[in-house]
Amino acid sequence: MASISLLNPKAEFARAAQALAINISAAKGLQDVMRTNLGPKGTMKMLVSGAGDIKITKDGNVLLHEMQIQHPTASMIARASTAQDDSTGDGTTSTVLLIGELLKQADIFLTEGLHPRIVTEGFEKARSKALEVLDAVKIPIEINKKNLIGIANTSLRTKVHPALADVLTEVCVDAILAIRKDDKPVDLHMVELMEMQHKTATDTSLIRGIVMDHGTRHPDMPKRLENAYVLTCNVSLEYEKSEVNSGFFYKTAEEREKFVRAEREFIDQRVQKIIALKRKLCDGTEKTLVVINQKGIDPMSLDALAKEGIMALRRAKRRNMERLALACGGTAMNSFDDLEESHLGYAGVVYEHVLGENKYTFVEECKNPQSVTILIKGPNKHTIVQIKDAIRDGLRAINNALVDKCVIPGAGAFEVRVYNELNKYKDTVKGKVRLGIQAFAEALLVIPKNLAINSGYDAQDTIVKLTEEDRLNPEPIGLDLSTGEPMKPVDMHVYDNYLVKKQILNSCSVIASNLLLVDEVMRAGMTSLKG
Amino acid sequence: MSSTREIVTLQFGNYANYIGAHWWNIQESSFSYNPEDAPSEISHDVLYREGVNLNRQVTYTPRLLLVDLDGSLKHLPREGELYGNSIKRTNESIESTDDVKKIKEELQNLSADVEVVEQPHASKHDFQKDLEDPVIDIQEKNYNLADNVDTWTDYLYARYHPRTVNIVNDYKHSTEKQTFDTYACGVQLWQTEQFEDEFCDKIRQYVEECDFLQGFQTLFDCFNGYSGLATACMEYLNDEYGKANFAIPVYSPRNTPFENADEPMSDSIRVVNSALAFHKLSEQASLFVPLSTSDRVWRQLGAARQLRSLTYQPDNLYQTSAVLAAYLDTISLRYRLRNAPSAYSLAGFCGDLNNYGRKLAGAAFALPFPMQHKQDLIDCLDQFEGPIFTSLTPNCNIGTDYVIQTLCVRGITRDRLKQPLEKAKEQMRMAAYKCDSVSEMFQLYLQCANHASMSHVASVSMAMPTRIPFPSEMFAEEMTKLGFLSPTTKRQPEEKVVSVPTLAAAQSSSELGDTLETLHREAKRVKIAKLHRYKAAGLEEDDYVDALEQLLLFKDNYEDNFEL
Incomplete structure (x- = not known):
């Protein structure tokens, strides 16, 4: 009897072998759900809620979030996978598969009486060896479009269907290259994602400028301007009712009116400053002025601006102020005193696009845009959401490559190489610990195996071919999913992120070891601790 | 150029959504679609917005954002029903429906296999099924909503914009235990991407559409994690927009225990949440009026408030939320009137009451306003004994002296004010006879009833509609169809009360101390x-x-x- 039951008779518990069985079955269960989604040939899942909400995805992280996981062990694995996504943006499905497989392989030895501690020691040794191999196979890359496309495409093909993946790859790589400055770290926030429920998914495109989800709010305002100065500002152009406007405080209506007029004039002066600037810079030339304000602009001010042919947008996103300055140049103004030409940005064309009740404003043809927008299109909401998730991961994958300055051959090549290396390595280790190393080696094969299964090839067949080929070749060998034959990933430009693999190796072995070492699972309601 | 003074409404929490659902229902049942009717005294554009969906149909939806936990929507798709983007579900398997077949086909053309994973179909409440059927008149049927409503979507007559519904996936909704427990959790939740980015962006989109934004009204559950979420949101609103911010913390009449906590601990958590929220509200809100149908709420719930001619089950969420919604609908009239003078704004409303930093105000309500069906207001007020309304703010009594208050009267027309000169008789002798409007007469009454007090009275002649899905079964038999009292005759059971006169007040008095x-x-x-x-x-x-x-x-x- 477990000691907890002395303290709390209602507690449920499971011990030793039973506890292990619980953890392993949970890990296997999760693995079974996710395995079909691995790799570019994995299937998509269409999730339909009780109310009819749709979600289509093959991204491991999204799936885990959508599944309502009750099992404590499963939720622990899911959390490891989410952490993987948070730090790298890729490799979530692999994490789940690998943890499951590590437990499965360990189980074989455990049922034969091996102590879990020895297995975990083996895991630990195997992990450090695997990391060595990882460093050995990494390929330093030059940052150019071709290399980045390889890595982005490998990642994106695991998230969306191939035709779309190719479109998104191009878009993501161009976006990153556009905002990248020398060797400074890239701020992914400078790529704005804007969605439009319109046309088809493959119409998703990169806009070298900014797209905003709002438009002009005055019927007479120009809807399209060319050769435009862009004034970005954070100055209120609306008459704000001041705090003391209660009915109790004014003796007469006139007194109140007077107060209101004074306030109004104050705002008018600001509007006049913009108009004066416009007259000074644009009158007599081809140039025009666009005002993009983070604060509000009331109808009276809009009216005055419209009369001058100025296009004005209100309530811009805070982050867009920063992006606009990067895309068009100029600085975001906090007051209109001493406005000068140098404060303004420039855009070749600014125009409005109306879609149902939504308006979009495009700021394009900027001179040297250091902030760009990916315009996501799709016929329905679930497609847009899917693309958005994919693009986020694609951008992260490219960014990872920029940070690592190297990549790892993909298509299961790394796993096969580690398998072979570990098999060699285990013979140099004395004692039962080598069994743990063997389990680790076997477990890694789950990745190429499932890649093969999902593409319709025989798992054993593939593994035998790959391991043999790998032994004969100095270069890593991966699986060509279209033929089922071994190939050199480098030739096909199939790359994985170094960071992703490293993170997977680290987190999986830690989580699996933790789960193996659990010898008692208990569940007890909290009793009230008074006093 | 329109001069609508828009307000954005925010609802945080399950009980707040119960109240919200009733409130929007009440407003929509007072819409008139007949172009020949005189325009309503209420400007609905203050709280509603016009839009166009993708099929180019015009929509008219509340300018509202609400937050609830996963699992609380039942049949309602997150995007709502007006703008598509969800599949109509029936009892049969989803694989066989045309929508799904089409999606699968499209994806297969792109060489991608799809596996369909479906949750069991969420059944619709009978009321919702009938709403979709144009033949059935919902007013004719008896749905017994008080007993079979599971969640607020069951009786929701109003339809929401796709932007409106925000679901928190990290916590699950349950009627047995609350997982979203502490103020601090709520503050943490606010700092996630879902709120800091997406939710704030939705607020911005609403605000961008407004020409003359008056401010925000925030309705939230004050006893659980939403207290932190809502107050964090209010802080953001003040930083970003600096407009009037009217908060309504609400308390559910049913104390659901928190996860891993026994009763005393749950009580303590509620107290701490309230205290932290009230402190934050005293900084961030322009004015806040806590609402509950219980007279005490900090730890154990007290007795249910008694309203004249009204009976309700004390712990029924559907009925109690209707009472609170009726209060909100009435008190908010002050800033929702058409062609109103500028003091009739949200800022004016808050500004009247919050002098000397008294940002907390008490709610007082009369539902129905107890007036007999052939009586004139002048006689009604003259003969009145005892307090005219019931407090709806927990742990607070109606103030009598040194009160600053704002009142809204609904449903008393000018012809019910007093008799014309030739028939006046006794009425002539009363001082109130010289009053020419409802609000003037109330002013005079309050001057006499409350010592050294200031009152602001707004009045709307249209009574509050109480058609289904409002729980009109709460009204006593002595009420007529139009909601006036008739002690001698009893209303026939099949006859429903279709509207009631109401009187709501927000008071600032020393009682709140x-x-x-x-x-x-x-x-x-x-x-x-x-x-x-x-x-x-x-x-x-x-x-x-x-x-x-x-x-x-x-x-x-x-x-x-x-x-x-």
Whole structure:
């Protein structure tokens, strides 16, 4: 009897072998759900809620979030996978598969009486060896479009269907290259994602400028301007009712009116400053002025601006102020005193696009845009959401490559190489610990195996071919999913992120070891601790 | 150029959504689609917006954002029903429906296999099924909503914009235990991407559409994690927009225990949440009026408030939320009137009451306003004995002296004011006979009833509609169809009350000092160090002590030794 039951008779518990069985079955269960989604040939899942909400995805992280996981062990694995996504943006499905497989392989030895501690020691040794191999196979890359496309495409093909993946790859790589400055770290926030429920998914495109989800709010305002100065500002152009406007405080209506007029004039002066600037810079030339304000602009001010042919947008996103300055140049103004030409940005064309009740404003043809927008299109909401998730991961994958300055051959090549290396390595280790190393080696094969299964090839067949080929070749060998034959990933430009693999190796072995070492699972309601 | 003074409404929490659902229902049942009717006295554009969906149909939806937990929507798709983007579900398997077949086909053309995973179909309440059927008149049927409503979507007549519904996936909705427990959790939730980015962006989109934004009204559950979420949101609104912010913290009449907590601990958590929220509200809100149908809420719930000619089950969410929604609908009239003078704004409403930092106000309500069906207002007020309304603010009594209050009267037309000169008889002798409008007469009445007080009265002649899905079964038999009292005759059971006159007030009086004092006393007794979940979610003990001290200072604003 477990000691907890002395303290709390209602507690449920499971011990030793039973506890292990619980953890392993949970890990296997999760693995079974996710395995079909691995790799570019994995299937998509269409999730339909009780109310009819749709979600289509093959991204491991999204799936885990959508599944309502009750099992404590499963939720622990899911959390490891989410952490993987948070730090790298890729490799979530692999994490789940690998943890499951590590437990499965360990189980074989455990049922034969091996102590879990020895297995975990083996895991630990195997992990450090695997990391060595990882460093050995990494390929330093030059940052150019071709290399980045390889890595982005490998990642994106695991998230969306191939035709779309190719479109998104191009878009993501161009976006990153556009905002990248020398060797400074890239701020992914400078790529704005804007969605439009319109046309088809493959119409998703990169806009070298900014797209905003709002438009002009005055019927007479120009809807399209060319050769435009862009004034970005954070100055209120609306008459704000001041705090003391209660009915109790004014003796007469006139007194109140007077107060209101004074306030109004104050705002008018600001509007006049913009108009004066416009007259000074644009009158007599081809140039025009666009005002993009983070604060509000009331109808009276809009009216005055419209009369001058100025296009004005209100309530811009805070982050867009920063992006606009990067895309068009100029600085975001906090007051209109001493406005000068140098404060303004420039855009070749600014125009409005109306879609149902939504308006979009495009700021394009900027001179040297250091902030760009990916315009996501799709016929329905679930497609847009899917693309958005994919693009986020694609951008992260490219960014990872920029940070690592190297990549790892993909298509299961790394796993096969580690398998072979570990098999060699285990013979140099004395004692039962080598069994743990063997389990680790076997477990890694789950990745190429499932890649093969999902593409319709025989798992054993593939593994035998790959391991043999790998032994004969100095270069890593991966699986060509279209033929089922071994190939050199480098030739096909199939790359994985170094960071992703490293993170997977680290987190999986830690989580699996933790789960193996659990010898008692208990569940007890909290009793009230008074006093 | 329109001069609508828009308001954005925010609802946080399940019970807040119950109230919200009733409120929007009440408003929509007063819509008139007949172009020949005189335009309504209420400007619905203040709270509603016009839009166009993708099929180019015009929509008219509340300018609203609401937050609830996963699992609370039942049949309602997150995007709502007006703009598509969801599949119509029936009892049969989803694989066989045309929508799904089409999606699968499209994807297969792109060489991608799809596996369909479906949750069991969420059944619709009968009321919702009938709403879709144009033949059935919902007013004719008896749905017994009081007993079979599971969640607020069951009786929701109003339809929401796709932007409106925000679901928190990290916590699950359950009627047995609440997982979203502490103020600190709520604050943490606000800092996630879902709120800091997406939710704030949705607010911005609403605000961008507004020409003359008056401000925000925030309705939220004050006893659980939403207290933190909502107050964090209000802080953001003040930073970003600096407009009037009217908060309505609400208390559910059913105390659902928190996860891993027994009853005393759940009670303590509620107290701490309230205290922290009230402290934050005293900084961030322009005005806040706590609402509940129980007379005490800090720890154990007190007795249900008694309203004349009204009976309701004390712990019924559907019925109690209707009472609170009716109050909100009435009190908010002041800033929703068409062609109103500018003091009739949200800022004016809050500004009248919050002098000397008295940002907490009490709610008082009369549902129905007890007037006999052939009586004139002048006689009704003359013969009135006892308090005219019931307090709906927990731990607070109706103030009588030194009161600053704003009232809204609904459903008393000018011809019910007094008799014309030739028939006046006795009425001629009353001072009130010289009053020519409903609000004037109330002003006079309040001047006599309350010593040294200031009152603002707004009046709308249209009574509040109480058609289904409003729980009109709450009204006593002595009420007529139009909601006036008729003690001698009884209403036939098949006859329903279709509208009622109401009177709502928001009061600032020294009584509220007691409200704060009881809260402070309860909160002080809780040992915060024993509630590990606050620390785990990032609240330090010192912060709590500080908050309580501030709360005590806030209470001092209600001492009336040196005022007026």
